[in-house]
Amino acid sequence: MDGQLPASVTFRLNGADVTIAPRTGERLSEALRERMAARDVKVGCNAGDCGACTVLVDGAPVCACLMTAQQVEGHAVETVSGLVKDDPVAQALLERFQDHGAAQCGICTPGMMVSAVALLRATPEPDETTVEQALGGVLCRCTGYRKIMDAVMGRPANLYGHGDVGDAIRRLDGAEKITGQEAFGDDVAPPGTLEIRLIRSPHAHADFTLGDIAGFAAATPGVATILTAKDVPGRNLFGVIPDFVDQPVLAETTTRFRGEPVAAVVGTPDAIRSFADGDFPVTWHERSAALTVAEAQTADDLHPHRTGNQMCRGMVTCGDPEKALEAADVTVEGHFTSGFVEHAYIEPEAGYARMVDGRVEILACTQAPIMDRDAVAGILGVSTDAVRILPTGTGGGFGSKLDVSVQPFLAMAAWKTGQPVRMTYGRIESMQSTTKRHPSDIKMKIGATRDGRIAGIEFSGDFNTGAYASWGPTVSARVPIHASGPYRVLNYRAEARGIHTNCVPSGAFRGFGVPQSAIAQESLLDDLAEKLNIDPLEFRIANALENGTPTVCGQVFEQGVGIKTCLTALRPAWESERAAAELFNAQGTDLKRGVGVAGGWYGCGNTSMPNPSTIKAGVTRDGRVMLHQGATDIGQGSTTVITQIFASTLGLPVTGITLVGGDTDVTPDAGKTSASRQTFV
Ligand code: FES
Ligand code: FES
Structure with a gap:
């Protein structure tokens, strides 16, 4: 062929001969998903890092995003959907993955399954190291790998019961995830759908002017429209906390963080990939940027009425901490910092x-469908009746998918063009534009009496909330409530501030700032115990909250305070582990072992916000029991557990319930999937 690539490519896909005509250099993953409807091949990074796209080529696992479609000419490709249909090894794995609960959100599971099939075909009884090596190329953010390892190795599972509350049953949605049939955010659009590409700021802080947008659109074949701030039909702002709605969908004249969008190009897939960022007509005027809390306090204010870039502050105080610390027999203090963490x-x-009968319907991954609906309605300037959210499968969220991301752009583009549109963030734009864990800068002082009682605490923490508020107010509110840890503290003062910088917004991430404060507080408890020459575990047990003792907020739990019981139960392991570490360290090698203990606490549900948890149920004429359930299951299992709760209450088997949802048209407000809500709250 004289180096010419063939115009068409013929290969075997799951046992059938197929021929496609890919672009030169088209990724195999894209060809399979968009040309062969093989949406069971998932895409996480498009860079060979996550392994979600793993398929077998002539029996060997490969990342389909790293191969071109042309490379499989004449070869055999197998994906998870084909494997579970025809291959007994895959079929056995399908059962074992379900028995072990080895799929949580399920986005990695097709890649895991495919890699495991390749392993077990060659090595039917692998040892643990072999399994680790075989699956090492597929990342799982949910499970911690243990359940996957157990499933692959065929270890006994621990299912019990028939579906009552507390029974360990298979996930109701497990098989769908394991076979790759669950549709995630990028799996629902028909091939060829118009796409959206955002033009983002390359600077942390910049003014900008847009050039000849119409000329650019006219000169770029396939562009359907270009959206700028002027095209936002309603309010060009979004946010999650009513008094802190401050983030523009598209910046108007100034961008406040690197990656903030200024325009959205809507066009055919070919049009979207046809130009470089630098071709787009925008002129940037870079401004000085404040990237740390310290810099922000002397920089120009990013938002009006937020002097010194302080977004908000929270405080809890009780007793007289100053006096208590003065009178304490010992005190310790520390300065702790932590950085951004990506979800x-x-x-x-x-x-x-898509537009349906004059309404916009959005199918996207999310943790908060009702909030998405309300945000989109405000941005479009329409009533919430004009917006329908149909959550897709969500391949992990961990807090960040509480905020809208693609939804406003999808809504505006569909609204303006009248045509279906799709959008998927690349990994880089996902990381540069969506919320992160707040970096923290914490100063803390704790005092204790000689007999090992905490006498008083002073805490102050600054949290880098980035350019916009997101869930920053929640962090400022929650940290002072929790910075005492689960201990009895009578004299206490804690203050937390959210400070704006020219960084990506910080938002919700497991614990809303509480893990950062716990690092400081628990580290200092160790220091105190050492100074007092008291065992660190015993020091915590002596100070742990119990039923009936007030927290620093004066809240008294009459029941269910289990921290003392938990810590006490650790005594045997604490002693044996410390003895083992001491023995190991006495060997005199460079390698040393340490044993630590820490307590933590955290309030489930939303702070100072409603916690709706509503379901709707009914019986059809033909006797089916319907459960309309809108809580999004992002891998934590709420679809199964809520059905168990419902079925147990009615005295029905879980299998006797027909699930409907989520769909904001027919499922009532179940609130957000966050802060351990849904099954606990
Ligand atoms: S999508 Fe191919 S390795 Fe991540
Ligand atoms: S990433 Fe593995 S189950 Fe979610």
């Missing part, structure tokens, strides 16, 4: 929108 879900933000 790193395997599925990037993705979705699809």
